[in-house]
Amino acid sequence: xxxxxxxxxxxxxxxxxxxxxxxxxxxxxxxxxxxxxxxxxxxxxxxxxxxxxxxxxxxxxxxxxxxxxxxxxxxxxxxxxxxxxxxxxxxxxxxxxxxxxxxxxxxxxxxxxxxxxxxxxxxxxxxxxxxxxxxxxxxxxxxxxxxxxxxxxxxxxxxxxxxxxxxxxxxxxxxxxxxxxxxxxxxxxxxxxxxxxxxxxxxxxxxxxxxxxxxxxxxxxxxxxxxxxxxxxx
Ligand code: MLT
Numbered sequence: 499x500x501x502x503x504x505x506x507x508x509x510x511x512x513x514x515x516x517x518x519x520x521x522x523x524x525x526x527x528x529x530x531x532x533x534x535x536x537x538x539x540x541x542x543x544x545x546x547x548x549x550x551x552x553x554x555x556x557x558x559x560x561x562x563x564x565x566x567x568x569x570x571x572x573x574x575x576x577x578x579x580x581x582x583x584x585x586x587x588x589x590x591x592x593x594x595x596x597x598x599x600x601x602x603x604x605x606x607x608x609x610x611x612x613x614x615x616x617x618x619x620x621x622x623x624x625x626x627x628x629x630x631x632x633x634x635x636x637x638x639x640x641x642x643x644x645x646x647x648x649x650x651x652x653x654x655x656x657x658x659x660x661x662x663x664x665x666x667x668x669x670x671x672x673x674x675x676x677x678x679x680x681x682x683x684x685x686x687x688x689x690x691x692x693x694x695x696x697x698x699x700x701x702x703x704x705x706x707x708x709x710x711x712x713x714x715x716x717x718x719x720x721x722x723x724x725x726x727x728x729x730x731x732x
Contacts, residue, residue, distance in 0.1 A: 499671065500650065501640035502598075502605045509635045514627050515609035516656060517723070518616065519639035520648040521695045522577050523599020524721070525616040525711045526562070529579040531730040532719045534588030538728040540600035544570045547593045556591060563595040567702055570595070578707050579618075602639035603723055609635070614721040614728065617652050617686060621715040624659035626731060634660065636672065647678075647693040648711070651686060654679025655714065687712035 499505045518524055527538050536558075541547050544565070551559045562575035562582075569576030575586070577596055594600060606612045610632060615623040627634055636656065638649030654675035660666050661676070668676070682689040690696045690712040691705075699708050720731040 499635065500638040500645045501643040502602045502637065503643050505605065505635075505637065507608065510606055511608040512610045512632070514630050514632045514634045515606045515612045516615045516623060516627060516634065516636045516653075517599075517602050517606050517612060517639065518614075518636065518649045518652050518656075519596070519599030519602060520616050520652050520711050521646070521690065521693070521699060522579060522707055522711055523594070523596040523603075523639070524614040525618050526577055526579040526582060527594065527599075527614055527721050527728055528616055528619045528717050528719050530562075530582040530587050530592055531721055531728070532717045533582050533584040533586075535582070535590055535592050538592045538594055538721070539726065540603045540723070540728060541593060541595045542601060542604060544573070544595055547595050548572070550593050554591070558589060559591045559593060560587065561593050563600070565597060567699060567704065578704060579710055580707065598639040598641055602637050603728070606637055606723065607726075612723040614723060615652060615656055617648075617655070617690075617712055617714050618710075618716045619719055619721075620652055620655045621659060622718045622720050624656045624663065626720045627656075628660050628663040634666065636675075641695050646695060648690050648695060650675050651679055651682060651689050655683070686714060
């Protein structure tokens with residue numbers, strides 16, 4: 499599915515769900531967990547993030563995220579994966595709110611198991627999802643309910659890997675995503691740079707994020723969302 503409006507409940511409930519927001523929420527969450535962040539709590543608004551930090555009363559809590567791709571005033575971190583270094587996030591809990599990604603993650607709450615995927619961890623996510631008995635639904639977060647090429651590309655990689663590992667029957671969206679991935683796989687960075695959101699980030703001086711987010715398999719961390727919290731598998 500591309501964009502979170504219009505996803506029927508039956509595509510989520512009791513399914514294995516993979517939520518993708520390559521630019522940049524699911525990349526950033528993957529990197530934060532790889533850097534030793536203890537857990538990530540996705541929330542819908544900056545106000546909810548600030549209230550939750552006050553309620554948790556835990557000095558290890560950091561606030562991260564973006565609006566219009568930029569850091570939210572008063573927050574500790576923006577939504578650039580490059581900010582989430584071990585020095586800053588190891589041993590911390592992160593509350594994050596982003597325009598599209600955290601909404602898509604929350605939408606997936608009814609899934610039996612919910613994985614977060616990006617280009618940087620796509621091989622590990624495909625391996626984690628491949629061996630269950632359940633149907634798999636992939637949610638491409640999109641940009642403000644519109645289709646996003648970068649999420650479609652990562653979905654295509656995961657579909658290609660899933661079919662190689664465990665011969666799934668594909669619906670048309672999955673088949674189209676795989677075809678697009680096979681067409682662009684020689685240069686995913688170029689595909690991301692051409693995308694609407696990639697161009698926007700470039701204009702904001704965040705082109706290095708686009709390169710970072712396009713690298714396939716640089717992390718083996720698989721974030722799992724359940725009970726309102728994202729942790730890494732294992
Ligand atoms: C989002 O969730 O909308 C994105 O991650 C936006 C961004 O690039 O920061």
